[in-house]
Amino acid sequence: MTTAYLKRLLISLMLLSTVTTVAAKTPLRLGVLMTGTLGWEIPALQQLHLTNVDIVVHPLAQPEAGKIALQSGAVDMIVTDWIWVARLRATGSDLTFYPYSQASGALLVPEKSAIHELADLTGKRLGIVGGDLDKNWLLLQALGLQAKINLADSVEKTFAAPPLLNEQLKKNRLDALLTYWNFAVPLELAGYRQLIDGQGIQQKLGITEAVPTLGFVFKDAFANKHPEAIQEFFAASSKVKQQLCTSDTDWQHALPVIKVTNSQELILLRQRYCQGQITQWGAAEKASAQRMFTLLRTLSQQHLTGASETIPAGTFWAQEN
Numbered sequence: 001m002t003t004a005y006l007k008r009l010l011i012s013l014m015l016l017s018t019v020t021t022v023a024a025k026t027p028l029r030l031g032v033l034m035t036g037t038l039g040w041e042i043p044a045l046q047q048l049h050l051t052n053v054d055i056v057v058h059p060l061a062q063p064e065a066g067k068i069a070l071q072s073g074a075v076d077m078i079v080t081d082w083i084w085v086a087r088l089r090a091t092g093s094d095l096t097f098y099p100y101s102q103a104s105g106a107l108l109v110p111e112k113s114a115i116h117e118l119a120d121l122t123g124k125r126l127g128i129v130g131g132d133l134d135k136n137w138l139l140l141q142a143l144g145l146q147a148k149i150n151l152a153d154s155v156e157k158t159f160a161a162p163p164l165l166n167e168q169l170k171k172n173r174l175d176a177l178l179t180y181w182n183f184a185v186p187l188e189l190a191g192y193r194q195l196i197d198g199q200g201i202q203q204k205l206g207i208t209e210a211v212p213t214l215g216f217v218f219k220d221a222f223a224n225k226h227p228e229a230i231q232e233f234f235a236a237s238s239k240v241k242q243q244l245c246t247s248d249t250d251w252q253h254a255l256p257v258i259k260v261t262n263s264q265e266l267i268l269l270r271q272r273y274c275q276g277q278i279t280q281w282g283a284a285e286k287a288s289a290q291r292m293f294t295l296l297r298t299l300s301q302q303h304l305t306g307a308s309e310t311i312p313a314g315t316f317w318a319q320e321n
Helices: 003-023 037-045 063-072 082-089 135-146 162-170 181-189 198-204 220-225 227-246 248-258 263-275 283-299
Strands: 026-033 053-060 078-080 095-101 106-109 125-129 156-160 176-179 193-197 214-219
Touching (some): 026 037, 026 078, 037 227, 037 248, 053 063, 053 227, 063 078, 082 095, 082 283, 095 220, 106 181, 135 198, 156 162, 176 181, 193 198, 214 220, 214 227, 220 227, 227 248, 227 263, 248 263
Parallel strands (some): 125 156, 125 176
Antiparallel strands (some): 078 214, 095 214, 106 193
16 A cells, blocks of 8 residues: 555545535524524624534515424524414424523604603504514503503504604604614614613513513424534524624624614614623523513413413423423
């Protein structure tokens, strides 16, 4: 056996080892709404050298498209609400949830508005993002009922997409707007006043610990088959969030995706995004989630949550699932 032959054999074995290592990565088909905050993180995620997982981005046109894609098996993971997971889990689905963000929406009014508390909304025109079963709207109603105010009957409601409602508020066709946090930012910079935010509503309702608004949703079967890949992805996601909040360079890389040029808006968007980071997710937070679930179940007459009286087991993913 010649020295040249041995060298060729060694090179071939090294190449084979490299190919095997690459092939061993688990493809994670990630459904991404590119205008959402997960879309902001994709450039940084794709720069990481991950060992066990290969992130394959599937752009989504709208949130509902992600739910359909996940249920049909077209993608492995999306970002959405845990209430939806709990509702499906009660029907036998194996979807499960891992927290992603606790950033919440806000109730806004014009700066010089006479509206200073919930009672002042009576008889006013209220814009609501997300529809009649929107979680923030239901919780706002619960807060009103604590003060014996039936907001569902006492305000003139308009349901529409966030950009349209922002414009309606600016044109004085609405007196107040309950919207998502990222659409609240440009309004605040334009002088609109925040009456209360989602976290404030929850705290006044006795939901003392921060409950995630959104999370990664996937199937138990996928997580159980690829535990190393999913753990590495969650660690990578957490790392990227921290980078975007501490590294101006990484934040600059996200700007083409964010598509906002106003420097003040970018500063406030970054601040609110970073405030939404999950810092704790344990028994106390899950107890608060159950409190929220009970309120939402009652207020929606089970239409949002489904018939289950408690959050079904497995709704919140744990490594031992």
